[in-house]
Amino acid sequence: MSDWNTNESMQEMYMFETSQQIEMLETIILENEKTNGFAMSTINEIFRIMHTIKGSSAMMLYENIATLAHHIEDLFYLIRSENRISVDYALMSDLLLDCIDFIKVELEKIRNGDSLDGDSSVLVEQIKEFQAGSMKEPEAASHYQATIFYEDGCEMENVRAITLIRNLKEVCQEVSHVPEDLGDHELSVQLIRAEGLRLFFSTERTYEEIFDVFMKASFVQDFELKEHKLPADSIVEASENKELGGKPSEESNLSSQQSMLSVHVSKLDQLMDLVGEMVIAEAMVTQNPDILGLELESFQKAARLLHKITGELQDMVMSIRMVPIGSTFQKMQRIVRDMSKKLDKEIQLSIVGEETEVDKNIIENISDPLMHLVRNAMDHGIESGEERTAKGKTSIGNLTLEAKTAGSEVQIVVRDDGKGLNKAHILQKGMEKGLVHKPESEMSDKEIYNLIFLPGFSTQENITEFSGRGVGMDVVTRNLTAIRGSISVESAEGVGTAITLKIPLTLAIIDGMNIKVGSSCYTLPTVAIREFFRPAEQDIIIDPEGNEMIIVRGRCLPILRLHHQFNVDTSIKMMSEGILIILEEDERAMCVFADSLLGQQQVVVKALPDYIKSTRNINGLAGCTLLGNGSISLILDVGGLMDGSKAEEIIQA
Amino acid sequence: MHATNNVIDSLQEEDTQKGKYLTFSLGDEYYAIEIKYVTEIIGMQPISEVPELPEYVKGIINLRGKIIPVMDVRLRFKKPVVSYNDRTCVIVIEISGISIGLIVDLVSEVMVIPDDDIVPPPEVSQSGNKFIKGIGKVGTDVKLLLDCDRLINENEINLLEESI
Numbered sequence: 001m002s003d004w005n006t007n008e009s010m011q012e013m014y015m016f017e018t019s020q021q022i023e024m025l026e027t028i029i030l031e032n033e034k035t036n037g038f039a040m041s042t043i044n045e046i047f048r049i050m051h052t053i054k055g056s057s058a059m060m061l062y063e064n065i066a067t068l069a070h071h072i073e074d075l076f077y078l079i080r081s082e083n084r085i086s087v088d089y090a091l092m093s094d095l096l097l098d099c100i101d102f103i104k105v106e107l108e109k110i111r112n113g114d115s116l117d118g119d120s121s122v123l124v125e126q127i128k129e130f131q132a133g134s135m136k137e138p139e140a141a142s143h144y145q146a147t148i149f150y151e152d153g154c155e156m157e158n159v160r161a162i163t164l165i166r167n168l169k170e171v172c173q174e175v176s177h178v179p180e181d182l183g184d185h186e187l188s189v190q191l192i193r194a195e196g197l198r199l200f201f202s203t204e205r206t207y208e209e210i211f212d213v214f215m216k217a218s219f220v221q222d223f224e225l226k227e228h229k230l231p232a233d234s235i236v237e238a239s240e241n242k243e244l245g246g247k248p249s250e251e252s253n254l255s256s257q258q259s260m261l262s263v264h265v266s267k268l269d270q271l272m273d274l275v276g277e278m279v280i281a282e283a284m285v286t287q288n289p290d291i292l293g294l295e296l297e298s299f300q301k302a303a304r305l306l307h308k309i310t311g312e313l314q315d316m317v318m319s320i321r322m323v324p325i326g327s328t329f330q331k332m333q334r335i336v337r338d339m340s341k342k343l344d345k346e347i348q349l350s351i352v353g354e355e356t357e358v359d360k361n362i363i364e365n366i367s368d369p370l371m372h373l374v375r376n377a378m379d380h381g382i383e384s385g386e387e388r389t390a391k392g393k394t395s396i397g398n399l400t401l402e403a404k405t406a407g408s409e410v411q412i413v414v415r416d417d418g419k420g421l422n423k424a425h426i427l428q429k430g431m432e433k434g435l436v437h438k439p440e441s442e443m444s445d446k447e448i449y450n451l452i453f454l455p456g457f458s459t460q461e462n463i464t465e466f467s468g469r470g471v472g473m474d475v476v477t478r479n480l481t482a483i484r485g486s487i488s489v490e491s492a493e494g495v496g497t498a499i500t501l502k503i504p505l506t507l508a509i510i511d512g513m514n515i516k517v518g519s520s521c522y523t524l525p526t527v528a529i530r531e532f533f534r535p536a537e538q539d540i541i542i543d544p545e546g547n548e549m550i551i552v553r554g555r556c557l558p559i560l561r562l563h564h565q566f567n568v569d570t571s572i573k574m575m576s577e578g579i580l581i582i583l584e585e586d587e588r589a590m591c592v593f594a595d596s597l598l599g600q601q602q603v604v605v606k607a608l609p610d611y612i613k614s615t616r617n618i619n620g621l622a623g624c625t626l627l628g629n630g631s632i633s634l635i636l637d638v639g640g641l642m643d644g645s646k647a648e649e650i651i652q653a
Numbered sequence: 654m655h656a657t658n659n660v661i662d663s664l665q666e667e668d669t670q671k672g673k674y675l676t677f678s679l680g681d682e683y684y685a686i687e688i689k690y691v692t693e694i695i696g697m698q699p700i701s702e703v704p705e706l707p708e709y710v711k712g713i714i715n716l717r718g719k720i721i722p723v724m725d726v727r728l729r730f731k732k733p734v735v736s737y738n739d740r741t742c743v744i745v746i747e748i749s750g751i752s753i754g755l756i757v758d759l760v761s762e763v764m765v766i767p768d769d770d771i772v773p774p775p776e777v778s779q780s781g782n783k784f785i786k787g788i789g790k791v792g793t794d795v796k797l798l799l800d801c802d803r804l805i806n807e808n809e810i811n812l813l814e815e816s817i
Contacts, residue, residue, distance in 0.1 A: 277718035520702055566704035607714060608703070611721045611751050611805065618705045624713065626719055632701035632715050 011110070014060050016262065017526040021049045023327070026100050029331050033093045038079075046096075048077040051579070053103070068099055068120040071127045078131065081176060089132075095130055097334070100112050100124055104438050105651075144210060147224045148197040154219040158182045164217045168201060168210075175201040175291055211459075241270040266362065275317050276604055279628045282310050287629070301350055313357055318509065319357075320435055325403045325412070326354030328367050332401060339378050347382055347397040358402040358410050362503055365483045366412065369476040372415040373499055374399065376473070381418030391494065393417065406407045410505055415498040421491040423448050428455075449489040453477045484527075510605055512625070514598035514633055515581070517562045518570035522594070523625055528638040530582040532597065535575050550591060552582065560595045560641060565620065570595055592641065601627070605635060619643070672765045674789065676796055677744065677757040679727055680735075683764065685789060685796040690746040694760055698723075698739045714754060716745065723754035729804065730784070749799050755804075759772075766791060771798065 028045060032038050053068035106118050146532075148164070150157050160183050169175050179191040180199040214223050286303040329351045334348040377629045382397035389395050401415040423445065430436040430451040436443070455474040467550075480487055484501035504510070512523040538560070539597075541549045547561040559580065572578045572595040580591045603625040607613070622637035673693075674685035687780040700712040700723060709728035713720050723743060729735065736759070743754040774785045786800035 186690055228656070265703075273718050280715075280718065495754055556756070568702065568704070577717045609752070611753050612703060612706065612710070612713070615710065616705055617705065618703065624701075626715055626718065626720075630701060630715055632713055632720060634703065 011060065015107060015111060015145075018053055018065075018103070018620075019261055020262075021053055022100055022107070023331075024105055025049050026097070026334060027330055029093050029096050030330075030337060033089070033337070038089065039474050040080075040294075043076055043080050047073060047080055062106065062110070062116055064116055064118055064120040065103055067125055068102060069185055072099055075127055075131050077138050077524055080178060084284070087204065087243045090444050091130065092232055094514070095126055095340075098126070100591075105357045112133060144209075144225060146199040146201075146604065148199065148214065148217075148220055149222045150197075151221040152191065155195070156189070158188045160217070160219060161188075161192060161197045161550075164214075164220075165199070167213055167217070170182065175199065194404075201226065216294050263320075268317070269645060272321075272604070274319050275314050276626060279310050279314060280626060282306055283629060287641050294505075296580060314638075321361075322357035322505075323360050323363055324354060325356050325358050325363060325410075326351075328363055328370065328648075329354050329401050329403070331367065332370060335371060335377065336399065339375065345376065345378065345384055345397055346395065347378060347399055349401065352402040355402050356405055356410060357505075358403075359505060362505075365479055366501065366503060368413045369479045369501065370401070370412070370414070372473065372476050373501075376403075377414060377416040377418065377497065379419075381416040383419055389475065406502075410504050412501040412503065413498055414501075416495065417496040420493040420495055421449060421452070421489070422493065446488075448492060452489070457530075457576050480648070484525075509602055510635075511602050512603040512633075513581075513633065514627065515579075516596050516598050517566070517594050517596040518568040520566070520568050521627065521631060522562065523600065523601075523633045523635045523640065524581065524583065525622075525635070526600060528583045528585050530584045532579055532581040534578070535580050537576050539573065552578065552591075555589065557582065557589055557591045559591045559593055563593075563595075565641070572596075583638050585642065592636075592643055603627075603633070603635070672767055673743065673763055674766050674796065674798070675760065675763050677742070677760045679730065679732060679758050683761070683796045684726075684799050685764075685795065686744070686746065686799045686801055688763060690748055690801050692747050692752065694744040695745065695754075696739075696742065697737050698758075702730050711756065714743070716752075716754075719752070721745065721752045721754055723756055724804075726804075727756070727758070727779045746801055748805055751805060753805060764791060764795065766798075 016559055024155050025046060028042055032042055037161045050069050050073040054066050054073055055061075057066040057069060096347075101125055102118060102120060106116050109118070148161075150160060154160070159182075161177065165175055165182075176193075177200070179188045182188050204327060213227060214220060243476070284434040285483050286307070291299070302316050333349060336347055339345075341346045371585045378397055382399065383391070383393075388397065389424065398417045400413070400415040402411075402415065404411050427436065427440060427443070430448075435451055435454050438447070444552060451477065453473045477487060481505065483503055485501055487502070488500050489497065490500070491497040500613055511526040513526050513529055515522050515524060535550060539549070539550055541556075543549065548561075549556050550559055551557075561573075562568070563573070575593065578593055579594050579597060580593055581597075582589060584592050606620065606625055608618075613620075620641040624632050624634050670687075670689045673688040675688055675691050676683055676685045678684070695716070698714040698716075700714055702712040703710070705720075707710075709725050711723050711725050711728075713722050725798060737756070737803040740759050741755055742760045743755060744760065745754050747753075770790045771787045772790070773787055784800055784804055785797050786803075789796040789798055
C-alpha cells in the first residue's frame with residue numbers, strides 16, 4: 001500500500017535470500033578447500049551467487065556490500081573466462097571467507113536496524129592484490145592474439161569492447177582481454193585509447209571467420225590478428241583436472257535447491273492454528289449432543305474417515321516445521337577450520353546423522369551451544385599434534401558431531417578424542433570458587449563433571465581468544481533449559497569426552513497429562529511426572545507451619561495443593577479422595593495434589609494472551625492449550641511451581 | 654515512517670467508521686465504544702479461570718482456536734455482580750494488537766454520534782470518570798463513551814494501588 005511497507009518486505013526478502021546465498025557460498029568454499037581446487041561448475045556457482053548479491057544489494061542501496069560483491073564477481077569472472085591454473089586456492093578461500101564474514105556482519109547490522117558503516121575497501125584492495133598477484137600473466141598462451149584500436153572520439157570504448165568480446169565468445173573459447181576490467185571505469189577507456197584493446201582467445205574457427213567478426217565490429221579503426229602456436233594440451237588437461245574436484249556434492253546441492261520453497265514461519269503458525277481449530281471442530285461435529293445415542297452407520301463411517309484425514313493433516317503440518325540439523329552442523333565446519341588454523345592443531349570433523357529433523361525454533365536455539373561445545377572441545381579437549389603422537393594417538397584430532405532421534409527427543413553428541421576431563425582439577429577449581437557444597441568423597445563422577453556447567457567456572461588458566469572466560473558452558477545450559485533440553489557429560493581421562501545434549505523434537509507439542517481440579521483443567525508435561533498414587537490420610541505429615549509432606553520410599557517430599565495454589569473451588573480436599581502426583585525436575589521433587597487424572601494427550605502449546613502476561617506474571621503457568629472438546633487447559637510449569645512453593649514457605653516462616 | 658503508514662491506514666478506515674459507536678448497557682446505564690475497536694460480538698462462552706489475576710479478569714476463552722482473555726466490565730466498574738443470562742454478551746475488541754473480550758449485560762445497537770453531540774466528562778475528583786472520555790447526546794438519551802485504551806492499559810496503575 002505505501003512505499004515503506006513494500007520496502008520492509010523487500011528488505012526481509014533481501015535478508016533471507018542473501019544470508020541463504022552466503023551460507024551456500026561458505027559451504028561450497030569449505031567443501032572445495034578440501035579438494036584443493038575449484039570445479040568449473042563451482043566457479044560458475046560462486047560467480048552466480050556474487051552476481052545476485054551484487055544486484056540485490058545495489059538495489060537496496062547497500063553500497064559497501066554491492067562493491068565487495070562486485071569485485072569478487074570480477075575475480076571469478078576472470079577465473080571463469082580465462083581458465084588459468086595459477087590461482088592460489090588456499091589464499092583465495094581465506095580471502096573469500098573474510099568477505100563472507102564482512103557481508104554477514106553487515107547483514108546483522110541491517111537486521112538490527114543499524115546503519116551500515118563497515119568499510120569494504122580493505123577487502124576490495126586485497127581482492128585486487130590477489131587478482132594482480134596470482135594472475136599476472138596467462139601461463140598458457142591462447143591461440144590468437146588481437147589488438148584493436150577504436151576510432152578517435154567514438155566514446156565508451158569499454159562498452160564497445162564488452163560488446164565485441166560477447167560476439168567473440170560465440171565463436172571462441174577462453175576469451176581474455178587487457179585491460180581486464182571493462183566495467184564502468186575511466187581507466188579502462190583511457191587504456192584502450194592508449195594501448196588498444198588486447199584480446200587472447202582460442203577457437204576452432206578459421207582465421208578468416210575470426211577476421212570477419214572484427215571487421216563487423218563498429219567503430220574499429222584498426223586491428224591486428226595474430227595466430228599463436230600453443231601449448232593447448234596443458235590448458236585442457238588442467239581444466240579437466242579441476243572439474244573432478246568437488247563436483248558430485250555440487251550437483252546434489254543444486255538439485256536439492258530446486259525442490260525447495262521458502263515460506264514465512266508466521267504462515268506456518270497460522271496453518272497450524274487452523275488445523276488445531278479443525279481438529280476441535282471435528283470433535284464438535286462427531287460428538288455433537290444432537291446425535292448422541294443415534295445409530296448412524298454411514299455417518300460413523302464418514303466421521304472415522306474425517307478423523308483419519310485430520311490426524312494426517314496435523315502430522316503433516318508438524319513435519320513442515322521440521323528442518324534437518326545438517327545446516328547447523330555445517331556451520332561448525334567453518335569454526336573448526338578457522339580454529340585449527342589459529343590453534344595450529346589438525347582436527348578432522350566428522351558429522352553423523354545430519355538428516356535428523358528438528359523443529360525450526362529449536363535449531364535456532366542450539367546453534368550457539370553447539371558452537372561453544374565445539375570450541376571447548378578444540379581448545380581444551382584435543383591436544384596438539386606433538387602431544388598426541390607422544391601419547392600414541394594419531395596426530396590428527398577427531399571431533400564428531402552426531403545427531404539421532406530417540407523417542408520424542410533428539411540427542412546431539414559432541415565427541416572428541418582429546419585428553420578428557422581432569423576430575424581432580426575440576427574439583428579443585430570448584431572448591432576455589434566456592435561452588436562445591438559436599439565433601440569430596442561423596443561426589444559422584446557425574447556431579448563433578450556437572451560443575452563445569454555452573455556459571456563462572458573455568459579451569460583454563462589463561463583466557464584465550466576462544467574460551468576460558470567461564471561463560472561458555474553457562475550459556476550452553478541456559479540455552480538448553482530455554483528449550484526444555486538437558487545436557488550430560490561422559491569422559492575418560494586420556495581417551496576423550498562426549499557431551500550429550502537431549503532436546504525435545506518440537507517446542508510446539510508436548511506430551512501432557514491432563515488433570516482436573518474443581519472445574520478447571522490443567523496439563524502437566526509427562527516428562528516431569530514420576531508416579532502418581534492415592535495416599536492414605538495418615539501418611540501425611542504436617543509440620544508446625546502447616547506445610548504438608550509425605551515420605552515416599554525414604555524421600556520426604558513437600559505437597560502442593562493445586563486448589564490452594566490457584567484458588568480453585570473444589571469439593572475434593574481430603575487426600576484420600578484426590579490423587580498425588582510426584583513431579584521431578586532438575587533433581588528436585590515435589591508432590592502436587594489434584595482431584596483426578598483425565599488422561600494423557602499430546603497437546604499444542606499456546607502462549608497465554610499478551611494482556612494476561614502484561615497484567616501479571618503468573619508463577620507456575622507455562623502456557624495454555626486447547627483440549628479435544630474445545631475447552632482450555634492451563635499448562636503447568638513444574639520448575640515455577642517448585643520455586644513458587646518455596647517462596648510461600650519463606651513468607652510463612 | 655511506519656507510524657505515518659499507520660496513520661494513513663487508520664484514516665482510511667475512519668472514513669467509513671467515523672462517528673459510529675456500538676452501544677451496550679450495564680444495568681441502567683448506556684455505554685458506547687467506537688466501532689473501530691470492535692472485532693465481533695459473541696454469546697457467553699465457557700470461561701477457563703486463570704489464577705492470580707485481578708477479579709475483573711474472569712479468565713480466558715477459546716475463540717475459534719485463538720485464546721483471548723475476558724474482562725467483566727461490571728466488576729471493572731465496581732458494580733454489583735449479576736449472574737450471566739442468555740442476553741449477556743462478549744464484545745471482542747482489539748486495541749494495538751491486544752484482543753480482549755468485554756462481558757456486558759446487553760448489546761443494543763450501532764449508532765452515529767456526531768462529534769458535535771459529544772461533550773467532555775465533567776471534572777470530578779481524581780478517581781472518577783477515568784474510563785469515560787466523553788458523553789454523547791442521542792435525542793434525550795445519554796451514552797457514556799468508553800476509553801478503551803485506558804480500560805485495558807490502566808491495569809499496571811491499578812495493580813500498584815492494590816499492592817499499596
